Amino acid sequence: MLSRIVRPTLTAARNFSTSQQNNYKVTVCGAAGGIGQPLSLLLKLNPLVTELNCYDIAPFTPGVACDLSHIETASKVKGFDFQPHKRRLAGAQINIADIDFLILNSGMTRDDLFGSNASVVKTIFECASVACPDAIFCIITNPVNSCVPIACEVLKKANKLNPRRVFGVSTLDIVRANTFVGEMCGVNPKEVNVPVIGGHSGITIVPLFSRATPKVTIPADKLDALTKRVQEAGTEVVKAKAGHGSATLSMAYSGARFANNVMRALMGEPDVIECAYVMADVTDVDYFASPVKLGKCGIEQNCGVGDINEYETKLLCDALEQLKRDIQKGVDFANQDQKCKGAPE
Numbered sequence: 001m002l003s004r005i006v007r008p009t010l011t012a013a014r015n016f017s018t019s020q021q022n023n024y025k026v027t028v029c030g031a032a033g034g035i036g037q038p039l040s041l042l043l044k045l046n047p048l049v050t051e052l053n054c055y056d057i058a059p060f061t062p063g064v065a066c067d068l069s070h071i072e073t074a075s076k077v078k079g080f081d082f083q084p085h086k087r088r089l090a091g092a093q094i095n096i097a098d099i100d101f102l103i104l105n106s107g108m109t110r111d112d113l114f115g116s117n118a119s120v121v122k123t124i125f126e127c128a129s130v131a132c133p134d135a136i137f138c139i140i141t142n143p144v145n146s147c148v149p150i151a152c153e154v155l156k157k158a159n160k161l162n163p164r165r166v167f168g169v170s171t172l173d174i175v176r177a178n179t180f181v182g183e184m185c186g187v188n189p190k191e192v193n194v195p196v197i198g199g200h201s202g203i204t205i206v207p208l209f210s211r212a213t214p215k216v217t218i219p220a221d222k223l224d225a226l227t228k229r230v231q232e233a234g235t236e237v238v239k240a241k242a243g244h245g246s247a248t249l250s251m252a253y254s255g256a257r258f259a260n261n262v263m264r265a266l267m268g269e270p271d272v273i274e275c276a277y278v279m280a281d282v283t284d285v286d287y288f289a290s291p292v293k294l295g296k297c298g299i300e301q302n303c304g305v306g307d308i309n310e311y312e313t314k315l316l317c318d319a320l321e322q323l324k325r326d327i328q329k330g331v332d333f334a335n336q337d338q339k340c341k342g343a344p345e
C-alpha cells in the first residue's frame with residue numbers, strides 16, 4: 001500500500017525534466033474571492049503554470065488579474081468578469097477553451113450553500129463539457145460531497161465524463177490533520193502525513209491517525225477530541241472570523257498544493273499520492289475520498305480505504321451513511337430538468 005503523500009515543492013518542480021509538459025494553462029473560477037485571490041497568487045508563483053485565467057462574476061476581476069500580472073514570473077495572467085448580460089457567451093467569457101486545469105472555488109460559504117452553489121457548479125460544468133472536457137477539474141466549492149457528483153452527472157450527460165480527471169479537493173482536511181498531530185506530538189507538521197478519507201464535511205471527514213507517518217501515538221483520552229477538531233476545523237475558522245467568511249488562506253495553500261501535485265504526476269513523476277474525493281468503487285458509495293495514485297492521465301489507481309482500526313471503522317460507518325445522502329442530493333439536483341440559475345441560454 002502506497003502511503004507517501006507528496007508535498008508541493010515548487011523548487012522540486014523547477015528541477016524536473018524539461019522533456020515533459022511543464023506549461024499548464026489554468027483557469028480559476030471564483031478568482032476574485034477569499035480563496036480565489038491567494039490561490040491565484042500561489043499559482044502565479046508556480047513555474048509549471050504558464051497561463052493563468054482569473055474568472056469571476058465580480059466586476060473587479062480584471063483588476064485582480066492586472067495586479068497579479070505585475071509579479072515577476074513568466075506566466076501570462078488574464079482576468080474575465082462574467083456579468084449576467086454576457087452569460088450567453090458562457091464558454092468564451094470564462095475562457096476555459098483549451099485549458100489544462102479548471103479550479104472551481106466560486107460560490108458562497110455557508111449561507112444558502114447548496115441551492116446557490118449547486119447551480120454555479122452545474123452551469124460551469126455545462127460550459128466545461130463543451131469548452132474543455134479533457135481538463136483536470138478540481139472542485140473546492142462546498143458542499144464538496146454533493147458538488148462533485150453534480151459535476152460528474154453533468155459531464156456524464158454530455159458523454160464527456162472521465163472520472164480519472166474530476167477531483168473534489170479535500171486536501172485541507174489532510175493539511176489540518178498534519179498540523180494538529182504535529183502540534184500534539186511535537187513533530188514538525190511538514191514531516192507528518194495523515195490520510196483522511198470519506199468526504200469533506202463534519203462526520204464524513206475520517207482522519208486515519210493509525211496510518212500517520214511518522215508513526216505517532218495519540219493518547220486514548222485525546223483521540224476523540226483530535227478527531228472532532230479535524231472534522232470541525234472549518235467551524236473553528238468560521239467562528240474565529242466572526243462573520244467574515246470561512247477558511248481562505250489555508251484553503252488556498254491546500255488548493256495550490258493539490259494542483260501542483262497533480263501537475264507533477266501529469267509530467268510523469270512517479271509515486272505521487274494525494275487524498276481526494278473522487279468517483280470510486282472502493283466502498284458502498286459512488287464518491288469517496290481516499291489516497292489516489294496520480295499519473296500522466298489523472299488518477300492511475302485508487303488506493304481505497306486500506307487497513308483501519310476499530311475506532312476508524314466506526315467513524316467510517318457513520319461517514320458512509322451521511323455521504324450516501326449528500327451524494328444523492330447532488331445526483332438529484334444535476335438531473336432536475338429545470339434550467340439552473342445563470343445557465344447559458
Ligand SMILES: NC(=O)c1ccc[n+]([C@@H]2O[C@H](COP(=O)([O-])OP(=O)(O)OC[C@H]3O[C@@H](n4cnc5c(N)ncnc54)[C@H](O)[C@@H]3O)[C@@H](O)[C@H]2O)c1
Nearest residue numbers: 030032033034035056057106107108109140141142172251
Ligand atoms: N474544499 C474545501 O476544503 C473548502 C475550504 C474552504 C472553503 N470552501 C468553499 O469554497 C467556496 C469559495 O469560498 P470563498 O471563501 O472564496 O468565498 P468568497 O465568497 O470569498 O468567493 C467566492 C467567489 O465566487 C464568485 N462567484 C460566485 N458565483 C460565481 C459564478 N457563477 N462564476 C464565477 N464566480 C462566481 C464570487 O463573486 C466570489 O468572488 C465556498 O463554497 C466555500 O464553502 C471549500
Ligand SMILES: O=C(O)C[C@H](O)C(=O)O
Nearest residue numbers: 110142233234235246247
Ligand atoms: O467549513 C466551511 O464552511 C469551509 C470549509 O469547508 C472548511 O473546511 O473550512
